[in-house]
Amino acid sequence: METRIANIAFVAFVAFVTHPAPVNASPRQKWTENSIIFQSIMNIKMTKTTQSTAQLLVTCMVDAIYPQVGTAVKSILNKNGCEMKFPPQQTCCAQPAFNAGFLKQARAIARHTIDVFTNTAGPVVVPSGSCTDMIVHHYPELLKSDPVYSLKAKKLSERTFEFTQFLVDKLGLTNIGANYNGRATYHPCCHGLRNLNLVRQPSTLLDNVKDLEQVALPCAEDCCGFGGLFSLRMSEISGAMLDKKLNHVEESGANVLIAGDVGCIMHMKGGLRRRGSNIQVKHIAEILNDCH
């Protein structure tokens, strides 16, 4: 035990010395740098206590429209030593109600989701940045004055991870042996990017995909204009934002667009189809699951 602590301390020291955050780093960079140190420490721990069971919160849109994304997540995690469970009572994370301001409805759905996952084992993995953000940040806030659910919400939020976050930060994986032939560009979906800081995780994973040529997406951090019900209620603005995003995607020269949220994928894919474009749109799990 003592030697392990000494090892951890040593690695932390080395990581600190070799990875000082640049003086002029942006907060996001600094955060990233610091978390690399943190991960180096965590990885050692992780390899000793590998997660054996994880719960898949597949999200309603993957369930209904893009089931192949759920299958990809399952098979990637299976290959990496995780047994995946799918609690069949799960439905939706409540974002459509929450984002529209219907808090009563949002609370009811949040309670349902909490009930579904409360008595399950291991971490909860979600192939979506915005649904993860909902559970991790908004469930505890939404239910903070609920005598029964406030604690349960907090507990669930602590064991819920976005898919790439889970792979890189929890399992310590950076290269999962994927192989994808294409010229790709990556759109960082807003909630994952800004609320979960998903920068390093997807980029590390994609960097290690064999044969994947990556090209930069101009103005990558601009929102695609989906915004859930926003795309219906403010459809004209949403369409104008989508247009700009797709112009940038076409400018990038990529033949495959990768993102981490199927909501945005559905939006951009629908827009590209309307344009008659051949650019494919894929969830990052689909790329990572390709191993021919």
Add this chain to the structure above:
Amino acid sequence: MTATELSFYDRISDALANPEGQLAIAAGARAKHMNRASAMAEFPNMEITRERARHIRARTLSQLDYFLAQFADNVESLGGHVFWAKDAKECNRYINEIARAQDVQLVAKAKSMLTEEISLNESLQASGINVVETDLGEFIVQLSGDKPSHIIAPILHMTRQQVGNVFKEKLNVPFSDDPATLNAVVRAHMREIFLKADMGISGVNFGVAESGALCLVTNEGNGRLISTTPRIHVAVMGMERLVPTLVDLSTMLQLLARSATGQKLSVYSNVLCGPRRENESDGPEELHIVILDNGRSQILGTSLAEILYCIRCGACLNACPVFHSIGGHAYGSVYSGPVGSVLSPLLFGDSWNLLPHASTLCGACKEVCPVDIDLPGLLLKLRAKESEKGESPLWMRLGQWIYAVTTCNPILFGLALRTGQLISRILANEGWFTKLPGPLQGWSAQRDFPALAQSSFRQMWDKSSKG
């Protein structure tokens, strides 16, 4: 302030139908956004300063009564007059009264969104007073009978050519779209105004409670001129625009210019203490500070009070992809962009309740706000307030009810999936819908909608775990 005749949706359509204006707006806002990013990147300890700034604002607002009293006392002991205005009417009446009593003919104004909020110009002009905007952008807005489209850059929506045309038409000068030439025209025109004006009117960027000083920030020096040359200086200040000390002011100034334009400091940052004293060579004979509430005290102490931290830097507008797409005018309010979507319903009432829905909650605004206001969170709270009052459209209320009942019950959810699959099987074409009915129309106007997968993930899971 009331909503203009056109509905928000009409204004959006109008804005989107004007690609030239939209390009100018998007390019201008993005340039400011990028300048901000590089200024912040080379600013050491940016995050700490930002945190400190937020703390200063929070502290000021939590003891606003104390700081306001301290500020007013200090202004008076410096020889200034303080007037507390409950609303636009009181404020405009007071300024009109001073103007009448002092026989003011010409007013030189520095840029101030607060005076836009209360339509001060219109009120003075109605009493026959000549009001001239001295900020270049505001001057052009005034010449062309337009409205500012951005809280910092009033003519963000105009191209150089359009400005040249306005000058040609209104000032009878030969057409030019060269900024230096246009500047020279205005300079010549303005000098006279500065010297002739009887009264200068400005807003206030910050009032310093400990000393009763006013801080005015401009890039053109017009703030300095209108607050020192005319006999009377009237400064209109929103009641929340205080900082406790000069040290706090320095923190705020470090962030204000960087956030607004990417400058380290604005070209002119003036700290003005009272009217002209004996033996002083410049300064107004009279200084009036109007401290205006106009709805702000109603926000104080509520869960939305954070919006009062705002220092009107405009960074959230420049970062906002919705603002990039529709520009400031489409919002219809003096305050546009994310901050405007929060402020307008709070200050001007329920007729502005649609504005908080004009956001994807992407969070770009929160990321750049120098006082870290949780703008997406405030937008959500406003949406919740609206739906609590039952003011959402019927299709939305109905839809949300059905949605909640379905998602709280896995059996119904499974049924809904199967229904969706059935509809998809019958109506979708090659896996896509190209035309959708009712409230979904907007989607299919510009993008296709995917059919549901013929086997949902849960069905696949069931099959594979059985098989």
